[in-house]
Amino acid sequence: MADTTDVETTTISISAGDDTADEVTVPTGLLDLVAEGDQTAAETVGDVTLLSFASRAHHIVHHGEETDPELDAQEERIMELFEERFGVTFGEATGHQH
Template identity: 55%
Template sequence: MTTETDSVVISIEGPDGADEVLLPEPLLKILSENDESSAEVVSDIVILSCAERIHAIVHHGEGEMSDELASVEDEMMDLFEDRFGVTFGAATGHDH
């Protein structure tokens, strides 16, 4: 069980609600680059995770890809590149 002193609460607010996630502080320090804040580390992970998930749905899911899904993937990949300065394919070695 973690204690308050070695965990960090990250609050997430969206247009339809809010949530909190409790993460080990040492993990956030390990994942940070160039003294990034905990919020920046978690934000990077959110962008990466969302890009991975939409990529999997579009390219590895069953069924036909709709125009809406293709549009969402395009937008997410643009956001990924804006955040990290490289394409999803270049960053992950997984490009279609």
Template identity: 50%
Template sequence: MASDETTFTIESDDGSSDELSIPTDMLELLAEEDDESSAQIVGDLALISCAQRIHGAVHHGQGQAGPELEAIEEATLDRFEERFGQTFGEMTGHDH
């Protein structure tokens, strides 16, 4: 069954922007609460993706991660915990 799409515009402080369309049915499937907006769902997905990527770079990359990457990971995971009310490790079952 084909679904309609919901289009999002992402804008940053530096004035750049991007547009992305996601199947509406998928957004409805991912909604954890009836009042959760599509924008909240996409925001959650973006932060989860960022946390996964920085975690991978720090803990699963080639060589030793430097202090700069570790600081970025710490800041990202702090925002993750603020948004989701649990740590990245608690949510994913992948903790170091």
């Protein structure tokens, strides 16, 4: 097993409209692995972030215990944003359709 201290990392800064910020550090090789074509690290993290939110929203609404109209609207909106960014529906991208 390789020594993890030898693994190069990339830190991505995240800022929100409410003047809060955070950083996330990930192995650079993983960024390269999941990048589409000549995507930048920021674009790749953006894609993974949107995919993660869409996946979690889908799971909560369609596989969770209960839901409500507000949560349904949130899930519907993230799916619209997903399709705008990727050009396909979440179901088409993941093969998981309801």
